[in-house]
Amino acid sequence: MSEPGTQDVVRLEDLEASRQLTGRKHILSLLVEDKPGVLARIAGLFSRRGFNIDTLAVGPTDDPDVSRITLTLDGAVHPIDQVTKQLHKLVNVIKIRDMEPNGTVAREMALFRVNASVEGRAEIMQFAEIYEAKVVDVSRRSLTIEVTGSQEKVDSFERMVRPHGLIEMARTGEVAITKSRPEA
Amino acid sequence: MRAADALFQALKAEGVEHVFGIPGGANLPIYDALYDADLIHIQARHEQGAGHAAEGYAKATGKVGVAMATSGPGATNLITAIADANLDSVPTVFITGQVRTDQIGTDGFQEADVTGMTLPVVKHSFLVTDPRQIPDYIHQAFHIASTGRPGPVLVDIPQDLSRAEIDYQPAQGTPTLPGYKPPTEGNIKQIRIAAKALANSRRPVIYGGGGIVNANASTEFREFCLTDRLPVTLTVMGLGAFEAPHEQWLGMLGMHGTRAANYAMDEADLIVCVGARFDDRITGKLSEFAPRAKFVHIDVDPAEISKNVPAHIPIVGDAADVLPKLTREYRALDADSSRLDDWWQRIRAWQNEHPLRYEDSHDSEIKPQFMIEAMYEATEGDAIITSDVGQHQMWAAQYYHFSEPRRWLNSGGLGTMGFGLPAAIGAKVARPDETVVCLAGDGSLVMVCQEFATAAQHEIPVKVFLMNNGHFGMVRQWQELFWQERYQSVAMGPSPDWPKLAEAFGWTGMQCSDKAELRDAMRAALDTEGPVLLDVRVTQNENCYPMIPAGHAARDMVG
Numbered sequence: 001m002s003e004p005g006t007q008d009v010v011r012l013e014d015l016e017a018s019r020q021l022t023g024r025k026h027i028l029s030l031l032v033e034d035k036p037g038v039l040a041r042i043a044g045l046f047s048r049r050g051f052n053i054d055t056l057a058v059g060p061t062d063d064p065d066v067s068r069i070t071l072t073l074d075g076a077v078h079p080i081d082q083v084t085k086q087l088h089k090l091v092n093v094i095k096i097r098d099m100e101p102n103g104t105v106a107r108e109m110a111l112f113r114v115n116a117s118v119e120g121r122a123e124i125m126q127f128a129e130i131y132e133a134k135v136v137d138v139s140r141r142s143l144t145i146e147v148t149g150s151q152e153k154v155d156s157f158e159r160m161v162r163p164h165g166l167i168e169m170a171r172t173g174e175v176a177i178t179k180s181r182p183e184a
Numbered sequence: 185m186r187a188a189d190a191l192f193q194a195l196k197a198e199g200v201e202h203v204f205g206i207p208g209g210a211n212l213p214i215y216d217a218l219y220d221a222d223l224i225h226i227q228a229r230h231e232q233g234a235g236h237a238a239e240g241y242a243k244a245t246g247k248v249g250v251a252m253a254t255s256g257p258g259a260t261n262l263i264t265a266i267a268d269a270n271l272d273s274v275p276t277v278f279i280t281g282q283v284r285t286d287q288i289g290t291d292g293f294q295e296a297d298v299t300g301m302t303l304p305v306v307k308h309s310f311l312v313t314d315p316r317q318i319p320d321y322i323h324q325a326f327h328i329a330s331t332g333r334p335g336p337v338l339v340d341i342p343q344d345l346s347r348a349e350i351d352y353q354p355a356q357g358t359p360t361l362p363g364y365k366p367p368t369e370g371n372i373k374q375i376r377i378a379a380k381a382l383a384n385s386r387r388p389v390i391y392g393g394g395g396i397v398n399a400n401a402s403t404e405f406r407e408f409c410l411t412d413r414l415p416v417t418l419t420v421m422g423l424g425a426f427e428a429p430h431e432q433w434l435g436m437l438g439m440h441g442t443r444a445a446n447y448a449m450d451e452a453d454l455i456v457c458v459g460a461r462f463d464d465r466i467t468g469k470l471s472e473f474a475p476r477a478k479f480v481h482i483d484v485d486p487a488e489i490s491k492n493v494p495a496h497i498p499i500v501g502d503a504a505d506v507l508p509k510l511t512r513e514y515r516a517l518d519a520d521s522s523r524l525d526d527w528w529q530r531i532r533a534w535q536n537e538h539p540l541r542y543e544d545s546h547d548s549e550i551k552p553q554f555m556i557e558a559m560y561e562a563t564e565g566d567a568i569i570t571s572d573v574g575q576h577q578m579w580a581a582q583y584y585h586f587s588e589p590r591r592w593l594n595s596g597g598l599g600t601m602g603f604g605l606p607a608a609i610g611a612k613v614a615r616p617d618e619t620v621v622c623l624a625g626d627g628s629l630v631m632v633c634q635e636f637a638t639a640a641q642h643e644i645p646v647k648v649f650l651m652n653n654g655h656f657g658m659v660r661q662w663q664e665l666f667w668q669e670r671y672q673s674v675a676m677g678p679s680p681d682w683p684k685l686a687e688a689f690g691w692t693g694m695q696c697s698d699k700a701e702l703r704d705a706m707r708a709a710l711d712t713e714g715p716v717l718l719d720v721r722v723t724q725n726e727n728c729y730p731m732i733p734a735g736h737a738a739r740d741m742v743g
Contacts, residue, residue, distance in 0.1 A: 018498075
């Protein structure tokens, strides 16, 4: 419906309800009061409403009384609009931003411990170089590698090293921040 | 002063005159402070009763109801009432004692993480960690409980903190809560679109709910409905928000609503929902609900909009703000009222063909529907009626005509059996000049019958009209209709002897099983001083009709 409120006549057949599912990944960035139980309130809301969080990252902000929770979820399964409105009802949630994909820098960090046999070691090191990843721990049988980047980049790195034998993986989940606007 | 004394100072600053509760170990300091506080405390006999009484108090007045309990089992007993207040949006504050701070997390005696347990069923909760927080938290709790979409707020106070000394500073002004800004004013552009859509609608239905009552917007709602010949239906929570009977009144909608109301929803081209939430008891099978309709949804809680049914014209705001604007905008359009002629003709045909009806007995047997009609006559429609949950509740919703809001107090969302008696106690405390009648079911009443003692001790003259059919009637009905008459655990057996039970608690007990005597028996009960129970023996196997079987569409109504 274009420019509502300017029409003289509202024909019922022209009315459309807003679409529920967006079909893409959403990153929600929440500013919450740093109070006991806030995370439990959010986690409880997700479980009782049947929302499934893909990743969740919690950390401080520039304001000591405020924490940031960054969570990602699948807009093909969840009506994001309903999720944000339910989150808004939590008294300790100050602000919610549904991050615009093009206007957002999103990064996560991951640690991979990979089997590193004599034959495979060189290839893994090569992947690490291509992905601008760092080797942070070495043993005779394994390498531990730190990767930072978008979720897609970390996914891709995982696919590369998995055939070598992934012993353990730890991912932080994405954190995100809006890009600065291009200067005029 | 002690933090517990400050607690009562803070409650009084919020205008609290009555609290309902039960003392115990962890809230001993609070009850000690109550000794000196100039407040009336109603000592319930079970914390659930205290909680429902606080709800009844709130529902009858719109004021915040307050209930108190001790830690552990006291607090867990409150949870049913908290969940009830949450689903029916009842402004309530629950104050629980907690074990000492050094015992928290040690599985101490009577320790229960009530803050954690109630997270899913509160609007908000506070666990006090510093005694100086108490006055502020109470102030914030009342603000949160009573504004926006109302609801329950829990304040959990460890025993050592309530006895600590603090400097009491009365909280001033509206509390600042960075994450809580309930919307009030509706978007005028959206309201205009809604008015224009309504002006173009040929088959509109106005579907209102408890939100109108909560917003104290019944007058505004009525005015809006009367701007044109708009057909009106209400949920079980909304009854009284529009006067019944009235020529524009279709009756309640939903599972046990009238055919006219449900068929009108089914064929409507525009449904204007005000303060209701498209609960499954209203929609039935969601995919077949009102298939031809576009939806205007007015609600103060943005999360309700498009939760179950996608709204075409969402309006977030307080009904008391939105409705007058909508009325004004609609009037300005000067819509042609005759466009509704065909629609009314169709509705009148449904009304004539399918009025609410039942087959009355030809002897002295009392049909349950007859009992509701007798109750309407005996009270002259001028009473606050509370109810339990089940067949009697639905029959009352069908056959008792509620013409004003806050006179029909029942548990709609959670469907809590046993709500009626304690809610009546709370309502009578709040509105001592009103006749308060609890329409009870025999399955429900026995769940809370200890509260007879509360009414007796505090001399609260509520009247209980017990619809005694000897069964969990609604469950029996479902077993009959949908479970091949395999009756399991629905008969109540011969006990108790209700008049005797009531008398044992110090009430007057009466009984009636003759249709011809029922009205007089009711009048006698109403005229008798003090609390009275009237045990009315009704037909045992009567079913509540009409009915949309669960998961079916309005078109599939039976009975």
